[in-house]
Amino acid sequence: MVMLLSTWSREQQIRLAWEENLLRAEMPHFQFNNRATFGNTTVNGSYTSTANNSYSLAVWLKAGFPHQAPGLYVTSPMPLYGHNGRAIQSYGTSHFMHVWESDWNTYVKICHWRDDNWSASYTIVSVIMKGLLWLEALEAHRRTGRKIDSYSLTY
Amino acid sequence: MASDHNSEQVQRWMEDVAKQKVPQTKLIFDRETKSLISVPIGDQKNGDKVLEFTPQEATRFASIRSTLHLPGTTS
Numbered sequence: 001m002v003m004l005l006s007t008w009s010r011e012q013q014i015r016l017a018w019e020e021n022l023l024r025a026e027m028p029h030f031q032f033n034n035r036a037t038f039g040n041t042t043v044n045g046s047y048t049s050t051a052n053n054s055y056s057l058a059v060w061l062k063a064g065f066p067h068q069a070p071g072l073y074v075t076s077p078m079p080l081y082g083h084n085g086r087a088i089q090s091y092g093t094s095h096f097m098h099v100w101e102s103d104w105n106t107y108v109k110i111c112h113w114r115d116d117n118w119s120a121s122y123t124i125v126s127v128i129m130k131g132l133l134w135l136e137a138l139e140a141h142r143r144t145g146r147k148i149d150s151y152s153l154t155y
Numbered sequence: 156m157a158s159d160h161n162s163e164q165v166q167r168w169m170e171d172v173a174k175q176k177v178p179q180t181k182l183i184f185d186r187e188t189k190s191l192i193s194v195p196i197g198d199q200k201n202g203d204k205v206l207e208f209t210p211q212e213a214t215r216f217a218s219i220r221s222t223l224h225l226p227g228t229t230s
Contacts, residue, residue: 018216022215026184026186026206027184027186027206028186029189047189048189048190049162049191050158050161050162050165050190050191050192051162119214119217120216121214121216121217122213122214122216123212123213123215123216125206125212125215126212126213126214126215129184129206129208129212129213132184132191133169133208136162136165136166136169136191137169139162140166140169149173150170150173151166151169151170151173152169152170152171152172152173153169154172155172155182155208155209155210155212155213
């Protein structure tokens with residue numbers, strides 16, 4: 001039997017509070033949204049790349065967080081274009097591009113950790129850090145045509 | 156501040172790590188400028204103002220959980 005809960009559990013609330021404090025210290029330009037909404041909390045912010053292009057990122061904390069990996073999305077620009085003007089969304093799930101088929105508003109969903117490699121010990125800040133690397137890799141891909149997995153998202 | 160040189164250095168770092176080479180630089184996120192910067196390995200400047208891309212950063216939660224008794228320690 002699957003038990004459905006309508007609110008974040010006490011343990012999850014403690015964890016979210018810790019994550020929010022860490023985010024405030026490390027990346028204060030990213031903000032929690034819908035903090036009290038079970039399974040629908042997001043962390044949103046923007047990033048200007050080393051080539052001076054602006055992007056918006058969102059981390060979606062689903063009901064199983066922290067044991068379930070959060071989703072990491074590029075919410076702007078939309079659509080998001082890669083080499084030769086091909087939309088990244090058109091790749092669907094692609095190992096070479098480090099993306100999953102989108103499950104939210106057709107936003108590009110970045111593969112930060114595979115579900116079987118995800119650990120509840122990983123922080124939201126570390127997920128966003130992978131997002132910054134993916135965006136830098138996207139820009140290198142645009143310039144060179146090389147696939148995004150030519151550039152490491154691991155640090 | 157964006158620069159072609161920094162952009163190239165960040166790209167090189169990501170290529171080196173992907174090829175399992177030892178990078179000649181390290182990556183930091185400057186909290187004040189909100190930018191990603193490649194700096195020499197030994198650079199210690201602004202140590203408290205930057206976030207460094209290290210494996211320890213990803214698992215920061217695991218490193219403190221025992222002292223804070225926080226949930227979410229297993230996958």
